[in-house]
Amino acid sequence: EEAFQERRQLQSRLCRIRHKVVVLSGKGGVGKSTVAVNLAMALKMAGKRVGLLDVDIHGPSIPTMMGLEGKQTIGTEDGLVPIEMGGIKVMSLGFLIKNPDDAVIWRGPLKFGVIKQFLKDVVWGDLDYLIVDSPPGTGDEPLSVCQLIGTLDGAVVVSTPQRVAAVDVRKSITFCRQLHLPVIGVVENMSGFACPECGAVTHILRSGGGRQISIDMGVPFLGSIPIDPKIAEAGDSGLPFVQHFVDSPTAKIMQTIIEPV
Ligand code: ADP
Numbered sequence: 001e002e003a004f005q006e007r008r009q010l011q012s013r014l015c016r017i018r019h020k021v022v023v024l025s026g027k028g029g030v031g032k033s034t035v036a037v038n039l040a041m042a043l044k045m046a047g048k049r050v051g052l053l054d055v056d057i058h059g060p061s062i063p064t065m066m067g068l069e070g071k072q073t074i075g076t077e078d079g080l081v082p083i084e085m086g087g088i089k090v091m092s093l094g095f096l097i098k099n100p101d102d103a104v105i106w107r108g109p110l111k112f113g114v115i116k117q118f119l120k121d122v123v124w125g126d127l128d129y130l131i132v133d134s135p136p137g138t139g140d141e142p143l144s145v146c147q148l149i150g151t152l153d154g155a156v157v158v159s160t161p162q163r164v165a166a167v168d169v170r171k172s173i174t175f176c177r178q179l180h181l182p183v184i185g186v187v188e189n190m191s192g193f194a195c196p197e198c199g200a201v202t203h204i205l206r207s208g209g210g211r212q213i214s215i216d217m218g219v220p221f222l223g224s225i226p227i228d229p230k231i232a233e234a235g236d237s238g239l240p241f242v243q244h245f246v247d248s249p250t251a252k253i254m255q256t257i258i259e260p261v
Contacts, residue, residue, distance in 0.1 A: 010120040010148065013079075017051070017127040020149060021184065021261055024175070025158045026168020028136040031189035031225070032158045033061045034235055035257075036133035039156065041240040042258040044088050048128040051082060051089040055118070055145050056135050057103045057111055060094030067238025071095055079123040086243065091122045112144050119148050129261075138175040146179050154182035156222065156261065159210050161191045166213045173217050184260055185220035186210050194226035199249035201226045222257045226250060 014020070023039065025032040033056065040052040054062035063069045066085045073080045073095040080096075082089035096118065097103060103111065124130065132149065135141035146152060157172045159165045169186055176183050188210030192201040214221035225231075228250040234241035242251045 006116070006120055011150070013120065013122065013124060014130075014149065014151075017124060017130045019128060019261075020130045020132065020152045022132040022134050022142075022146060022149070022152050022155045022181075023158060024134050024142060024155050024172050025136050026138065026165070026172050028059065030136075030158050030160050030165070030168075032056075032136060033065060033133050034231060034241070035156065035158045035187055035189065035225075036131050037062065037065045037235075037240050038242045038254050039258055039261060040088050040129070040131040041086065042242050042255055043129050043131070043261070044086065045243065045246075046258070049126065050087075051091070051124050051127045051130040052133070053122070053130060054090075054092035054094065054133045055115060055141075056133055057093055057097075057106075057115065057141060058135065060092045060097070061235075062090060062092045062133055063094045064238060065235045066090050066240065068092075068095075069238070075121075076123070079121040080118075081123055086240065089124060089127070091118075093118060108140055111141060115141070115144050116148055119145075138171045142175070143179075146181060152181055154184040156184050156257075157186045157219075158189055159186060159213075161188050161209045161224070162205060163209050166209045169210060169213045170217065173213075173219060183219040185222035186214045187222045187257060188224040190227045191224035192226045194228040194250050196229055220260060222260060223253055225253055225257075 023036040040050050044050045054060050082091040159169045192203040211221045242254050
């Protein structure tokens with residue numbers, strides 16, 4: 001009975017959101033949160049009503065990237081109210097967990113409980129898009145997130161260009177297939193280095209792994225984002241890159257990535 005009520009509450013909140021997109025990666029540190037933030041901002045800039053949900057339980061980095069570090073959400077009778085930044089409704093586990101280091105020792109069922117409670121309590125209102133920054137990997141945590149949200153439009157898989165990363169992409173795609181979750185496409189991040197002067201991209205490491213694996217597995221390839229010092233700078237200072245460096249060549253690449261979304 002309780003489980004039924006919870007499902008109903010979750011569904012009644014989520015049914016007011018037209019499109020739900022999850023951002024996945026085989027492992028941490030590849031730029032999943034960066035892609036999620038910029039995807040959300042690019043959609044906002046295209047005139048959509050957007051929410052950004054950070055469910056990365058171990059390393060919630062969205063608050064930092066959105067300039068909302070140290071903020072706490074307000075709980076009302078209706079639920080948890082997202083914090084607005086640049087017209088985007090943002091909710092992060094980081095707004096709730098005072099010390100993210102605590103989560104490291106939580107057992108699976110406790111983590112599941114926290115994620116479930118969190119998902120069903122957020123008051124999104126009406127949105128065109130909800131972008132979900134999933135925990136990394138293909139284990140229990142991203143699985144819980146995808147299953148709890150239920151009907152997602154699809155997943156954007158983020159990876160890096162090295163050959164070894166192809167294994168992670170394959171795992172993420174297999175993960176989606178097992179969940180019957182459509183793969184919107186693969187983004188290859190940190191693919192070459194963008195010259196701060198002219199924007200020309202130099203391929204320091206071998207690249208193209210993301211593109212190749214997309215072809216091999218029959219999913220769309222959305223594009224390659226170079227290493228651009230401005231992306232790291234924007235992330236650290238809480239200014240979404242696509243908005244603040246809107247005329248840079250890298251921002252133009254990011255803009256094209258949203259088209260299939
Ligand atoms: P993940 O969510 O996969 O753990 P993040 O998005 O947090 O990864 O990125 C890790 C770090 O790398 C952040 O400091 C971010 O600003 C930086 N970063 C991500 N992509 C790029 C890029 N293309 N160029 C420069 N820095 C990047």
